[in-house]
Amino acid sequence: MLSFIARRALQTIPVIFGVTLATFLLSQIIPGDPTDILLGPGASEEARAQLRQALGLDRSAVGQYLLYLQNLVQGDFGQSLTFSKPVSEVLASRMMNTALLAFAAIVLASVLGVAAGTFAALKPGSLRDRALTVVVLFLNSMPSFWLGLLLILAFGLQLRLLPVSGMTSGDGGLVNLLAHMLLPTLTLAAWSLAAIARMTRSSLLDVIGSDYVRTARSRGIGEWRIVFFHALPNAMPAVITVIGMQMGFLLSGAVMTETVFSWPGIGLAMYQAISTRDIPLIQGGILLLAVAFVLINFTIDILYAYFNPKIKLA
Amino acid sequence: MNAISTPMDALRPAPVLEVSDLRVSYGSASRPIHVVNDVSFAVGRGEALGIVGESGCGKSQTMLAVLGLLPSSGRISAGKVTFEGQDLARLSARQLRGLRGKGMALISQDALSALNPSMTIGTQMAEPMIHYDGMSRAAARERCIELLDLVGIPGAAARLGAYPHELSGGMRQRVLIATAISGNPKVLIADEPTTALDVTIQAQILRLIDRLRRDLGMALVIITHDLGVVAGVADQVAVMYAGRVVEAGSTDAIFSEPRHPYTRALLEAIPKLDEPADKRLTPIAGLPPDPRRAPAGCAFHPRCRLVQPLCREQLPALEAKDAGAGHLIRCSVDPWARTATPEARGVSASGALS
Ligand SMILES: Nc1ncnc2c1ncn2[C@@H]1O[C@H](COP(=O)(O)OP(=O)(O)OP(=O)(O)O)[C@@H](O)[C@H]1O
Ligand SMILES: [Mg+2]
Numbered sequence: 001m002l003s004f005i006a007r008r009a010l011q012t013i014p015v016i017f018g019v020t021l022a023t024f025l026l027s028q029i030i031p032g033d034p035t036d037i038l039l040g041p042g043a044s045e046e047a048r049a050q051l052r053q054a055l056g057l058d059r060s061a062v063g064q065y066l067l068y069l070q071n072l073v074q075g076d077f078g079q080s081l082t083f084s085k086p087v088s089e090v091l092a093s094r095m096m097n098t099a100l101l102a103f104a105a106i107v108l109a110s111v112l113g114v115a116a117g118t119f120a121a122l123k124p125g126s127l128r129d130r131a132l133t134v135v136v137l138f139l140n141s142m143p144s145f146w147l148g149l150l151l152i153l154a155f156g157l158q159l160r161l162l163p164v165s166g167m168t169s170g171d172g173g174l175v176n177l178l179a180h181m182l183l184p185t186l187t188l189a190a191w192s193l194a195a196i197a198r199m200t201r202s203s204l205l206d207v208i209g210s211d212y213v214r215t216a217r218s219r220g221i222g223e224w225r226i227v228f229f230h231a232l233p234n235a236m237p238a239v240i241t242v243i244g245m246q247m248g249f250l251l252s253g254a255v256m257t258e259t260v261f262s263w264p265g266i267g268l269a270m271y272q273a274i275s276t277r278d279i280p281l282i283q284g285g286i287l288l289l290a291v292a293f294v295l296i297n298f299t300i301d302i303l304y305a306y307f308n309p310k311i312k313l314a
Numbered sequence: 315m316n317a318i319s320t321p322m323d324a325l326r327p328a329p330v331l332e333v334s335d336l337r338v339s340y341g342s343a344s345r346p347i348h349v350v351n352d353v354s355f356a357v358g359r360g361e362a363l364g365i366v367g368e369s370g371c372g373k374s375q376t377m378l379a380v381l382g383l384l385p386s387s388g389r390i391s392a393g394k395v396t397f398e399g400q401d402l403a404r405l406s407a408r409q410l411r412g413l414r415g416k417g418m419a420l421i422s423q424d425a426l427s428a429l430n431p432s433m434t435i436g437t438q439m440a441e442p443m444i445h446y447d448g449m450s451r452a453a454a455r456e457r458c459i460e461l462l463d464l465v466g467i468p469g470a471a472a473r474l475g476a477y478p479h480e481l482s483g484g485m486r487q488r489v490l491i492a493t494a495i496s497g498n499p500k501v502l503i504a505d506e507p508t509t510a511l512d513v514t515i516q517a518q519i520l521r522l523i524d525r526l527r528r529d530l531g532m533a534l535v536i537i538t539h540d541l542g543v544v545a546g547v548a549d550q551v552a553v554m555y556a557g558r559v560v561e562a563g564s565t566d567a568i569f570s571e572p573r574h575p576y577t578r579a580l581l582e583a584i585p586k587l588d589e590p591a592d593k594r595l596t597p598i599a600g601l602p603p604d605p606r607r608a609p610a611g612c613a614f615h616p617r618c619r620l621v622q623p624l625c626r627e628q629l630p631a632l633e634a635k636d637a638g639a640g641h642l643i644r645c646s647v648d649p650w651a652r653t654a655t656p657e658a659r660g661v662s663a664s665g666a667l668s
Contacts, residue, residue, distance in 0.1 A: 215422065215429065215430075219441075219442050
């Protein structure tokens with residue numbers, strides 16, 4: 001197991017290098033002179049030259065990339081233009097907010113998704129099964145910003161039940177935070193919930209139709225023991241795989257959701273950075289999301305190997 | 315109409331399991347597809363019944379219906395199943411559950427897929443004992459070891475922690491048999507218990523089932539497509555074709571006086587040790603019909619070498635004819651009737667039969 005983890009960890013290194021290269025190239029491709037943005041169009045040629053030298057922009061592309069890497073290693077992601085703060089500070093202050101939202105969403109999606117999928121699979125073809133299929137299709141085909149806006153309209157503006165933007169308001173206690181979290185969490189969870197429910201249902205139906213479930217029934221085992229002790233454990237590996245995949249998608253979903261709900265996370269910062277062409281912040285944000293993605297996949301692979309002894313040999 | 319139910323019944327033990335005019339259907343009520351039709355049989359205490367037929371003849375569907383384990387898309391649309399005089403349709407789900415494992419138990423064909431891959435042998439064997447019979451874990455463990463010993467698994471205690479995939483095919487089948495008899499069932503239903511095994515193991519498993527039946531006084535329903543299997547184990551035989559019983563009677567009668575052309579064809583397909591190896595077996599040409607496109611008249615007529623015009627139109631009844639008591643035949647032509655002429659058997663035409 002340890003050697004598997006080590007091997008898998010080594011594999012992530014080239015991926016992370018690839019990502020730094022991509023974010024670096026991003027700054028090269030984007031047209032326009034960075035000194036224009038930093039100093040404004042009226043700046044003198046001298047000031048521009050000085051700034052270029054300070055930023056290393058007078059070096060070759062390779063030299064610039066090496067400088068970029070060197071700065072990254074030292075935790076220097078550059079200076080955010082919009083926030084007039086180091087990018088690392090902007091990201092650090094927002095990382096926890098995004099993590100909180102993503103974590104709440106994956107927990108909600110997993111719990112509700114598994115429950116709904118199980119509920120439907122117990123009576124295939126029944127009214128509740130068909131109702132679930134419709135809801136899943138609906139959630140799956142609805143863009144998250146659209147669902148977010150609908151929720152804001154319904155719960156925020158019409159019913160005035162829930163706050164629709166920001167993380168806290170007033171004194172900002174736990175209840176206040178949870179109230180602010182509810183709609184963005186639902187929005188972010190919707191797509192994953194649908195995917196998890198669908199996988200739970202189909203995987204569970206497969207297992208319930210299997211010979212060993214029939215054997216258990218033929219021995220007088222009751223229905224709830226069949227579901228919880230025979231069917232669900234055997235249906236779980238497929239569901240866990242889907243949950244893992246959803247965690248990756250949630251990161252990208254967070255950009256939309258945070259923007260719609262003005263949730264002060266990385267996604268919102270990215271949105272602002274893109275609209276103001278704040279290239280260092282865009283680079284930093286992409287890098288952070290990509291590394292998070294790689295780490296999540298790494299963890300899932302380890303978990304999967306832990307639950308499935310056959311993979312460890314590979 | 316009660317098949318295998320004649321004056322000779324006085325000589326047979328009282329039925330513990332009785333199936334009458336059973337019909338199993340799939341599809342909508344307006345366009346049903348019947349996969350089992352008019353099936354009747356009775357198994358007495360300690361008696362062994364063999365149900366024989368090719369693949370797709372409805373043998374498994376019949377037994378799943380008996381156990382109340384049809385998939386949700388299927389249903390018993392006619393007839394009834396009685397266990398110790400109780401109509402199973404009148405039992406609550408809970409009573410039915412209590413009957414399974416104790417009244418009737420099932421051994422299925424493929425032991426690997428019939429055992430839960432993520433539970434150890436011990437856990438699945440002990441589950442009903444601990445959770446439904448109120449046994450302590452220690453007592454259940456003792457009982458599992460005893461059962462594994464009984465089915466001839468060496469080092470039983472050490473096997474309790476094994477997962478099904480860690481055992482050989484023959485061992486798994488033995489484990490499955492041990493789980494089936496763990497509730498001391500009165501009727502053991504074995505659905506092709508040996509098809510997944512190689513020939514030497516097959517014989518061992520059959521002997522084991524036969525010995526357990528005698529030792530534990532269980533009635534046995536053994537399903538197979540091989541009449542040879544039935545010969546050694548069963549007292550009574552029902553031959554099924556396309557969802558219907560086409561011939562039924564005592565094993566002796568079926569082997570000494572097979573009357574239905576399908577039964578005879580099955581008998582010709584059994585390899586015989588006393589015949590030269592180069593004598594070809596005669597498999598029956600063609601396949602059983604798809605229940606969705608069952609032919610009119612006798613379902614066997616498209617494959618029957620002795621087909622008459624009547625066979626294409628009229629479904630024959632399952633009748634006693636002039637055979638011995640309790641021997642029923644579903645054939646309009648009945649070419650091997652005691653009074654039939656050799657011509658009726660197509661001797662002059664092919665010379666291959668009779
Ligand atoms: N779930 C189902 N829906 C519709 N038809 C079914 C279903 N299950 C079985 N059947 C049909 O019922 C018929 C009888 O099947 P059954 O499994 O009883 O055959 P069998 O005699 O046990 O064959 P085998 O020797 O292959 O086990 C088959 O034609 C099959 O197509
Ligand atoms: Mg079968």
